[in-house]
Amino acid sequence: MLTAFARAFKTPDLRKKLLFTLGIIVLFRLGAHVPVPGIDYSNVQQCMDEAKSQQGLFGLVNMFSGGALLQITIFALGIMPYITASIILQLLTVVIPRLEALKKEGQSGQAKITQYTRYLTVALAILQGTGLVATARSGSLFQNCQVGDQIVPDQSIFVTITMVITMTAGTAVVMWLGELITDRGIGNGMSILMFISIAAGFPGALWAIRQQGKIMDGWLEFSLVIVCGLAMVALVVFVEQAQRRIPVQYAKRMIGRRSYGGTSTYIPLKVNQAGVIPVIFASSLLYIPALIAQFSGSDAEWAVWIENNFVTGDHPVYIVTYFLLIVFFAFFYVAISFNPEEVADNMKKYGGFIPGIRAGRPTAEYLSYVLNRITWPGSLYLGLIALVPTVALVTLNANQNFPFGGTSILIIVGVGLETVKQIESQLQQRHYEGFLR
Template sequence: MFSAFVRAFKTPDLRRKLLFTIGIMVVFRIGSFLPTPGISYSNVQACIEQAGSNDTLLGSISLFSGGALLQLSVFALGIMPYITASIIIQLLRVVIPRFEELHKEGQSGTTKLTQYTRYLTIGLAVLQSTTIIATVRSGNFFTGCTKSVIPDDSLLTLAIMIITMTAGTGLIMWLGELITERGVGNGMSLLIFTSIAANFPTAMWSIAGGAGGVGKFIIAMLVIVLVIGLVVFVEQSQRRIPVQYAKRMVGRRMYGGSSTYIPIKINMAGVIPIIFAASLLQVPTLIARFGDQTAGWVQWIQANLALSSAPLHLVLYVVLIIFFCFFYTAITFNPDEVADNMKSYGGFIPGIRAGRPTAEYLDYVITRITTPGSLYLAIVALIPTVTFIVMNVGQNIPFGGSSILIVVGVGLETVKQIESQLQQRHYEGFLR
């Protein structure tokens, strides 16, 4: 593996891409620590020490910003507005026929959808930055912190803060696209990878030096290794549906007659169901922050939904993951469309008639595969959480299975891209 890294850096164009990618990731991390104009940095640090480390809501929301949200930095919103916009545009393909037509047009249609995603990202960034600034101004951002985070709350100062955070989101989006065009791997995914990986040392130190000790640290590392092994095994697994193409004459040439397959992954939805479930469970907690903290319904939410270790929270988390796994898979994989494309090119599944029977067969296979896939996602999401609860490392779980799933998935995809570029130059890759 190390020799493959050496060969990768010995190749001039590949070395240039790798260094460019690393440079963008460094810029992204630097921006995560630049304070937004109008924010009292010293008071923010004091509030983080006083309340932020035990704040489950802030910890989970700040996951995808690499801690930038807690710092209220220029990159406080992180990549989440872009992720949300991408998911919304993808879901709107089912509702708006025009979006589905653009998706089928190829490169030109995809370019237009990407442009719509950018516009929606900026709109969501304005909305989210306004919400964050309003929450900070009201004193509900850091639980129990009495220090003034925004010393000057004039309208001009608040407007500058909103514009700065929105511009930070636009810059992150541009940096991600630069990595995709000139670097290695998917830019947005690598920025998410950077944000999550940046939190891992702090989280592990909180176990070793804070609530756990060396013994619990070793147990946590063993659990992480086991989860990574499970994720790698399942993410690489796929059901291959054989497809046969009939021979046909086009002019004087004969086409077809080849055999191929449709690769269907066990986890077709990726990490999206976990993100959806976690985001939906945070809504009641966010609403409770603006209510009377002595009210009965607020205390019930704080006891049953706000804590990641609460039994009701865990049950709802699993149910939502399974639901969104089926929901997102049904949206992203259309058996009727796949069957029509196969029929138009003269393809068929051996033993299955082309057309409607093929679509029904594909739907049957997808349903059977999605069932264990959804259970796998729920298990991966719960194993670290349950382990940390048993280890009693505190109310706030340092990180969950979703973090490991994203890090491992992005890492595998990036390694595959480097592998393919090494093989193009007749080098032996990472995997033997």
């Protein structure tokens, strides 16, 4: 593996891409520590020290921003508005004919959809930035912080608008940096920035577990978490790479005196076809009622029930609801992202067929049958992985940012595998051995 790294940096164009990507990552992490104008940074740091294990309702967004959200920096919103906008556009493609037509137009249509995603990202950044500033002004951003209401000393309209504009511009810069990595670096830029944001919180979360441990000064809990983390990574890699390969045979065709076709290939159906999207959907959906209850300021029975069952994240009602939502969204996302009828029609058009299955409708029914069967273990796997931080919160008394589990481990392993594969493919183009054998 070290030899493969050395060969990657010895290749001029690949070395240039790797160094460019590393440079963008450095800029991204620097921006995550530049505070927004109008913030009393000393009070923010005091609240961060008092509530390291309590991130309330903003835990998910704070994880995607690499901890920049609770520090209220210029990159506080991070990549989350772009992720949300991409998911919304992907869902709207199914229900809006205009977007579906653009998707079928190829590269030009995809460029249009990308432009719409940018506009929606800016709109969501304005909305989320306004909500964050309002929360910081009200003093409810940090729980049980003595100076929580003094984070924004000047609460004038001008300062508020300046803060919102700064954070929106920061989101636009993050989006631009991600696109620069995609165009001139290695891998998908947005995915890599997401990877870096999540990985930046790993050392702090692991050290917090050691400090909170009670056996052997916390080193036993720390070692146990490391071992469990390695096992989790191995499990995620195994399932993420698992796929059902459906064989496809193409009939021979005579064009003039030449014979075309007659090749064999396969359709790879992944066990986790939906990726990490169901976990993000379920987390966002459960985030809404807790947010409404918090900002309503009401002592009504419904608000108290929501606060008791959904805010802490370790209540049985929350755990069961979270698990069922992940399973539901896994089937839902697979249904909208993979169309068996369209795949069957394309196979029939080019003379392809599955051995033993008639072309057309029987092929679509067979693909649906196989897809439903492999989605069940994939959805249950997602639900169990997502509940690992909750189990750690109860058993190890760890903080809510338990690193090895949930959305974080799925994204880190997935992005890491894809990036390594891209570097490996470029090495193999130059007749070098890659990272994987």
